[in-house]
Amino acid sequence: MDNQKIHMNGGDGPNSYANNSEYQKQLVGYSKIVMAELIEQELDVGIINPDCSPFCVADFGCSVGGNTYLAVQNIIEAVETKYKSNEQDQENPQLQVPEFLVFFNDLVQNDFNTLFNYIHGNEPNYFTTGIPVYFGLFFPFERGSIGNSSFYGRVFPKAFLHFAHSSMSLLYLSRIPEEVLDRKSAAWNKGRIHYSCSGAAKEVEAAYSNQFRKDIQAFLDARAQELVPGGLMAIITLTILDGVLPSDSPMAINFTILGSCLQDMANMGIMSEEKLDLFNLPYYYTSPMELETLIKTHGCFDIVRFEKLPTPLRQVVIDVQTAVLSVRVVTEQLFQQHFGKDITEELFQLYAEKLDSHPVLKDDKYRTDASYFVFLKRKTKISKPGS
Numbered sequence: 001m002d003n004q005k006i007h008m009n010g011g012d013g014p015n016s017y018a019n020n021s022e023y024q025k026q027l028v029g030y031s032k033i034v035m036a037e038l039i040e041q042e043l044d045v046g047i048i049n050p051d052c053s054p055f056c057v058a059d060f061g062c063s064v065g066g067n068t069y070l071a072v073q074n075i076i077e078a079v080e081t082k083y084k085s086n087e088q089d090q091e092n093p094q095l096q097v098p099e100f101l102v103f104f105n106d107l108v109q110n111d112f113n114t115l116f117n118y119i120h121g122n123e124p125n126y127f128t129t130g131i132p133v134y135f136g137l138f139f140p141f142e143r144g145s146i147g148n149s150s151f152y153g154r155v156f157p158k159a160f161l162h163f164a165h166s167s168m169s170l171l172y173l174s175r176i177p178e179e180v181l182d183r184k185s186a187a188w189n190k191g192r193i194h195y196s197c198s199g200a201a202k203e204v205e206a207a208y209s210n211q212f213r214k215d216i217q218a219f220l221d222a223r224a225q226e227l228v229p230g231g232l233m234a235i236i237t238l239t240i241l242d243g244v245l246p247s248d249s250p251m252a253i254n255f256t257i258l259g260s261c262l263q264d265m266a267n268m269g270i271m272s273e274e275k276l277d278l279f280n281l282p283y284y285y286t287s288p289m290e291l292e293t294l295i296k297t298h299g300c301f302d303i304v305r306f307e308k309l310p311t312p313l314r315q316v317v318i319d320v321q322t323a324v325l326s327v328r329v330v331t332e333q334l335f336q337q338h339f340g341k342d343i344t345e346e347l348f349q350l351y352a353e354k355l356d357s358h359p360v361l362k363d364d365k366y367r368t369d370a371s372y373f374v375f376l377k378r379k380t381k382i383s384k385p386g387s
C-alpha cells in the first residue's frame with residue numbers, strides 16, 4: 001500500500017482527469033455564491049498586514065485542470081471584494097487589497113506540468129507554487145512530523161495559511177485498513193474491491209470508517225496548526241446520505257460491477273484470484289452526520305456552514321461512455337499499479353458493457369449520494385498539543 005498511485009490521470013488527452021471532471025467542476029461552481037457570502041461574513045481583514053505579507057491560500061488535493069483554478073479564483077475574488085469594501089471603512093482605512101500567494105498541493109505523481117501550463121495560460125493575478133507531497137512512503141512517521149508528508153500530516157509551517165480549500169479529496173483514505181486484506185480477520189473483503197460492494201461484511205465498512213476517523217483527525221490537526229487563528233477552510237466532499245446503506249449507493253453499484261469484471265477476468269485466467277483478493281479501493285464516503293460529528297469532536301474549528309450542494313450528475317453524465325470515463329480517470333492508476341498496465345482497456349470495456357445494461361444511470365432511486373459544502377473557521381484559542 002506504500003506510495004499507492006491514487007493520483008488522477010494526467011495530461012489533457014481524452015482519458016485525462018482535466019477533460020473528464022465536469023462533475024467535480026460543477027460542485028466548485030455551486031459553491032461560489034455561498035463561499036463569497038461566508039468570506040464576506042467571516043473573514044477578519046486584520047489577520048494579515050497587506051503592506052508586508054501576502055494572503056496565503058492552499059488547495060489540498062488540487063489535481064490537474066481547471067477545477068482547482070476555478071476554486072482559487074472564487075476565493076480570491078471574494079477576499080478582494082471583502083478588502084475593497086473595507087477600504088471604505090473609516091476605522092481601517094489603511095488596509096489595502098493584499099497580494100496573494102497560492103499553493104497547489106497534491107501528490108508527487110500528480111501532473112503538475114499540465115496544471116501549471118493551464119494556470120499560467122490563464123494569467124492568474126496571484127503568485128503560485130506547487131507543493132508536491134509524498135504518500136505512504138513516510139506515512140508511519142508523518143503524524144507529528146514536519147514537511148514532506150501527504151495532506152494527512154503537516155505541509156506548511158505553523159500559523160502560515162489564511163485560507164485552506166479541499167474539494168473531493170478527503171474521500172481518499174491514507175491507506176487500506178490492514179484487516180480488510182487479512183485472511184484471518186472478520187473484515188477480510190475476499191473477492192470484493194470496496195466496503196460498499198454487494199455482500200461485503202459490516203466489519204469491512206467499520207474498518208474503513210475507523211481509518212477515515214483517524215485520517216480526518218490528522219487532516220484537521222495539521223490544518224489547525226497551519227492556519228492562523230481565525231483562518232478559514234472550505235471543504236467539498238461526496239457523502240452517502242444519513243440512513244442509507246453503503247451498498248444502496250450509486251458508488252456501490254459501480255464498484256460491484258467493476259469488481260465483477262475483475263472476477264470475470266480472474267475466471268479467464270487474466271489474473272489470479274489471490275491478486276484480486278489483495279485489491280481494495282481506498283475511498284470512503286462518509287455520511288453528513290458522521291463528518292459533522294468528527295469535526296465537532298475534534299474541537300479546533302467552528303462550523304460556520306454545513307450544507308448540501310445540488311447534484312450535478314444528472315446534467316452532465318448522460319451516456320455510458322462519459323460515465324465510464326469519469327470513473328476511469330480517477331481509478332485507472334490504482335488498477336494499473338496492482339494488476340499491470342495491460343488489463344485496463346479490457347477492464348473498462350467490460351465495465352462499459354455491464355453498466356449499459358444497469359439502470360443506475362437512469363433511475364432516480366439510485367441518487368442516494370450527495371455532495372456537501374463545509375465552511376470552517378479556525379478557533380482563536382485551541383488547547384491541542386502542538387497548536
Ligand SMILES: C[S@@+](CC[C@H](N)C(=O)[O-])C[C@H]1O[C@@H](n2cnc3c(N)ncnc32)[C@H](O)[C@@H]1O
Pocket residue numbers: 006007008021024025060061062063064067068105106107110133135150151152166167168169172174330
Ligand atoms: C478527485 S481529485 C480532486 C481534484 C480537484 N480538487 C477537483 O475538485 O477536481 C482528488 C485529488 O486528491 C489527491 N490526494 C488524495 N489523497 C491525498 C493526500 N493524502 N495528499 C495529497 N493529495 C491527495 C489525489 O492525488 C487527487 O489528485
